[in-house]
Amino acid sequence: MSSGFSSLHPALTFTYFVVIIVLPMLFMHPVYLSSILLATVILNILLDKGEGLLKNIKFYLLMAGVIMVFNPLFNQQGSTTLFYFRDRPVTLEASLYGVLFALLMLSILLAFLAYTRVVTANRFLFLFASAAPKTAFNITVVLRFIPLMKRRLQEITSVQQAIGGKPSKSTSQKAREGMEILNILVTWSLEAALQTAISMRARGYGLGKRSSAVIYPFENRDFYWLVFLCLTGGASMLGAFLGHGQYQVYPSLGSFGPVISWHYLTVLLFLATPIYIEGKELLQWHFIRSKI
Amino acid sequence: MALYQIQNLSFAYAQRQENVLQEICLQIDEGDFLLVCGPTGSGKTTLLRLLKPEVQPAGEQSGSLLYDGNLLKDLEGRKGAEEIAMVFQSPDDQIVMDTVWQELAFAMENLGYSPQTIQRRMGEVVNYFGIESYLHKPVFQLSGGQKQLLNLASVMMLRPKVLLLDEPTAQLDPVAAREFLQTVHRVNQELSTTVIISEHRLEEVFPLVNGVLMLSHGKTAYQGPPRKVIRQVWSRQKDCFWHYLPAVSRLCLSLNGNDVNEESLPLTVRETRVWAEEKKLKKKVSTPVGEWEQKKELVSGKTGSSPDLLACRDLYFQYGKDQPLVLKKLSLRLKKGDFFAVLGGNGSGKTTLLKAITGLIKPQRGSVLWQGQKLKNPDLSEISSRMGYLAQNPTLYFSCDTVEGQLAKRAEELSLEVKGERMEQAIDLFGIREILSKHPYDISGGQQQKVALALVLLSDPELLLLDEPTKGLDPLWKLQLAEMLSKLLEQGSTILMVSHDLEFTARYAGKCALLFDGQIVAADYPRNFFCDNYFYTTVIQRALGDRLPGVIGLEDVNLC
Numbered sequence: 001m002s003s004g005f006s007s008l009h010p011a012l013t014f015t016y017f018v019v020i021i022v023l024p025m026l027f028m029h030p031v032y033l034s035s036i037l038l039a040t041v042i043l044n045i046l047l048d049k050g051e052g053l054l055k056n057i058k059f060y061l062l063m064a065g066v067i068m069v070f071n072p073l074f075n076q077q078g079s080t081t082l083f084y085f086r087d088r089p090v091t092l093e094a095s096l097y098g099v100l101f102a103l104l105m106l107s108i109l110l111a112f113l114a115y116t117r118v119v120t121a122n123r124f125l126f127l128f129a130s131a132a133p134k135t136a137f138n139i140t141v142v143l144r145f146i147p148l149m150k151r152r153l154q155e156i157t158s159v160q161q162a163i164g165g166k167p168s169k170s171t172s173q174k175a176r177e178g179m180e181i182l183n184i185l186v187t188w189s190l191e192a193a194l195q196t197a198i199s200m201r202a203r204g205y206g207l208g209k210r211s212s213a214v215i216y217p218f219e220n221r222d223f224y225w226l227v228f229l230c231l232t233g234g235a236s237m238l239g240a241f242l243g244h245g246q247y248q249v250y251p252s253l254g255s256f257g258p259v260i261s262w263h264y265l266t267v268l269l270f271l272a273t274p275i276y277i278e279g280k281e282l283l284q285w286h287f288i289r290s291k292i
Numbered sequence: 293m294a295l296y297q298i299q300n301l302s303f304a305y306a307q308r309q310e311n312v313l314q315e316i317c318l319q320i321d322e323g324d325f326l327l328v329c330g331p332t333g334s335g336k337t338t339l340l341r342l343l344k345p346e347v348q349p350a351g352e353q354s355g356s357l358l359y360d361g362n363l364l365k366d367l368e369g370r371k372g373a374e375e376i377a378m379v380f381q382s383p384d385d386q387i388v389m390d391t392v393w394q395e396l397a398f399a400m401e402n403l404g405y406s407p408q409t410i411q412r413r414m415g416e417v418v419n420y421f422g423i424e425s426y427l428h429k430p431v432f433q434l435s436g437g438q439k440q441l442l443n444l445a446s447v448m449m450l451r452p453k454v455l456l457l458d459e460p461t462a463q464l465d466p467v468a469a470r471e472f473l474q475t476v477h478r479v480n481q482e483l484s485t486t487v488i489i490s491e492h493r494l495e496e497v498f499p500l501v502n503g504v505l506m507l508s509h510g511k512t513a514y515q516g517p518p519r520k521v522i523r524q525v526w527s528r529q530k531d532c533f534w535h536y537l538p539a540v541s542r543l544c545l546s547l548n549g550n551d552v553n554e555e556s557l558p559l560t561v562r563e564t565r566v567w568a569e570e571k572k573l574k575k576k577v578s579t580p581v582g583e584w585e586q587k588k589e590l591v592s593g594k595t596g597s598s599p600d601l602l603a604c605r606d607l608y609f610q611y612g613k614d615q616p617l618v619l620k621k622l623s624l625r626l627k628k629g630d631f632f633a634v635l636g637g638n639g640s641g642k643t644t645l646l647k648a649i650t651g652l653i654k655p656q657r658g659s660v661l662w663q664g665q666k667l668k669n670p671d672l673s674e675i676s677s678r679m680g681y682l683a684q685n686p687t688l689y690f691s692c693d694t695v696e697g698q699l700a701k702r703a704e705e706l707s708l709e710v711k712g713e714r715m716e717q718a719i720d721l722f723g724i725r726e727i728l729s730k731h732p733y734d735i736s737g738g739q740q741q742k743v744a745l746a747l748v749l750l751s752d753p754e755l756l757l758l759d760e761p762t763k764g765l766d767p768l769w770k771l772q773l774a775e776m777l778s779k780l781l782e783q784g785s786t787i788l789m790v791s792h793d794l795e796f797t798a799r800y801a802g803k804c805a806l807l808f809d810g811q812i813v814a815a816d817y818p819r820n821f822f823c824d825n826y827f828y829t830t831v832i833q834r835a836l837g838d839r840l841p842g843v844i845g846l847e848d849v850n851l852c
Contacts, residue, residue: 204373
């Protein structure tokens with residue numbers, strides 16, 4: 001997981017994702033939002049062959065569907081009435097707004113999905129470790145604890161189920177059993193944590209200032225890409241405040257106007273950066289393989 | 293120059309009267325490999341922890357404890373952390389970080405080393421211990437053996453002078469344990485790191501060490517080079533430490549102890565074979581061959597007309613669509629009153645098999661038959677009322693403050709009519725009366741296991757399933773466990789055990805089978821099973837199998 005876009009310095013990738021998660025909230029324009037969504041879809045596919053996307057796609061589509069259906073049902077703004085549903089007008093504007101809002105949510109979620117792939121906990125911690133090494137360490141330990149507890153809980157549950165001899169249970173018995181399992185989990189975890197603490201002290205924890213072994217060198221290419229991302233990303237956001245990327249929905253749909261502008265191109269450049277880096281690498285590999 | 297000089301060291305825990313350690317005198321030189329052994333509760337762990345300032349237990353300490361010529365308590369914190377390393381028993385609980393890489397860096401990060409130094413040392417250590425292949429993996433994906441090796445590598449990052457190991461292989465299977473001990477041996481030989489280890493797996497440790505300290509109730513029972521200690525133990529026959537000695541040494545001593553001098557006392561299979569060659573052992577010993585031959589016909593004959601208590605027919609199981617098959621066309625038959633042991637390496641599917649039988653998991657194909665009836669769509673409570681499952685980790689059963697409370701609670705859950713009577717029975721059977729008022733976490737591993745077994749047996753299951761019951765037990769506890777199991781068998785229970793423990797299986801099981809590649813590849817009586825095996829068999833059989841056919845354990849040879 002350290003090729004292509006992920007191999008850039010964590011500061012860059014982190015910046016990129018902050019901007020791409022903020023951008024959809026700034027634009028209310030079908031073309032802009034569709035472009036962002038398309039970019040995040042492509043990025044996800046390039047990152048893990050769409051694995052994460054496929055795994056969650058049902059949830060995403062369901063959520064988008066709910067927004068698209070419910071917005072026009074509950075929002076009666078807009079001047080063009082399409083039809084009446086239970087004596088309430090369903091307007092064209094509200095329907096379109098629902099679509100736009102669904103696009104926005106999807107882009108943010110997909111961007112976040114890609115974020116977890118690229119900016120791993122390690123990289124995130126590295127960014128903040130130099131400022132607060134102790135906090136960073138605590139976060140690592142806590143992050144590890146959640147799946148650890150989950151695995152322990154599974155183990156206890158299966159053992160308790162198999163101990164044997166238990167007759168069929170009523171609901172209150174089941175609830176009591178759940179409490180008991182939780183009780184075992186807590187006792188076990190406390191006991192284990194005591195051991196962990198001893199092992200930490202044995203290895204000199206708390207003796208002095210901690211250092212961090214993680215290093216991500218800031219290379220030349222990181223610098224170039226940083227400049228590029230800052231320029232395009234900054235311009236995209238600035239443009240949004242100057243009124244670009246807005247489309248009038250209420251009270252009635254506005255005119256589309258010229259879509260291709262300097263601002264839209266800048267946004268596209270920004271969006272395409274990781275796709276370009278990932279795609280280049282993919283082509284390289286493909287090229288090498290076909291040569292062989 | 294002596295690294296540790298210990299004079300008349302005594303220790304009592306805070307707010308306790310009795311001494312855990314009494315008058316220990318010990319000198320440990322640089323490069324020594326010292327084995328500390330003794331029954332559970334003899335003070336091994338306490339002694340080891342006293343040797344490292346950061347992990348010393350709170351309590352009253354008397355006598356002198358010098359490290360490197362100075363008092364240990366004056367040792368500077370940083371020096372203590374760097375020079376004295378310790379690996380503990382549980383592979384899981386001592387790991388702090390999420391990935392192998394982070395865990396390796398942890399100790400050096402604590403001491404504020406620069407990233408460059410850490411990376412360099414990590415490069416060395418990773419190569420030395422051979423952990424490249426899983427360097428970036430999350431820790432939970434590792435096997436127990438890999439975790440313990442990681443714990444060793446992680447403390448070796450600081451380049452310690454002393455390595456303290458507190459029962460490091462107790463939770464490992466024999467193959468992983470051997471690998472771990474060989475690595476420790478390599479560290480000792482190649483880097484001259486002083487090693488002090490407490491262990492129950494003495495068969496493999498005795499040949500590696502140059503000093504042995506045997507503790508009994510906190511006092512030194514025996515002390516000296518391994519062969520000398522073995523001679524001493526033998527000369528005081530019937531000592532409980534007899535069971536702690538390597539099987540081959542015991543064999544040699546009990547055959548002609550008076551003739552064996554210290555130097556020629558065998559500790560390994562190879563040495564035993566040399567010794568047997570010299571003694572022309574063949575003619576002297578009578579072996580129970582006749583009985584063995586008879587049994588062979590019993591098991592292979594398909595005439596067994598008595599109905600099976602439990603049968604597994606062509607079980608197939610995989611944990612996920614793309615996962616490998618864990619069970620492949622596995623078939624198994626269990627008669628009432630059997631003590632059946634399933635042997636197999638790590639990850640061979642032993643635990644999965646037990647889970648399939650109890651209905652915790654559902655095999656993709658195949659069926660489990662209970663007294664000839666198919667258990668289709670297993671209703672868990674229906675099956676489990678007839679089976680009792682003892683998991684590897686006994687602490688998973690404990691939720692009360694006292695052992696007695698735990699037993700009472702279980703009896704209540706089962707709505708037993710003769711609650712008090714059954715509890716009394718169990719308490720007597722397992723001999724746990726004196727620990728009834730203690731917290732289940734405060735008793736030893738062996739005691740925990742007894743209590744867990746008592747809990748399982750309160751429901752009076754027809755079939756008892758044991759998952760690695762001898763794991764982490766010392767030799768004396770194993771004897772006790774065997775005694776309890778034989779009592780249960782007398783009472784008409786049926787036992788199915790999965791285990792790594794070849795010696796225990798060879799001695800006590802009624803039938804055994806090898807689980808390999810998802811199926812049972814050999815099922816037989818232990819004597820046939822172990823005599824036919826070449827690698828996967830007991831130490832005695834490997835040493836003398838060709839000279840004394842049919843001999844798989846010590847008790848077979850004692851006949852003469």
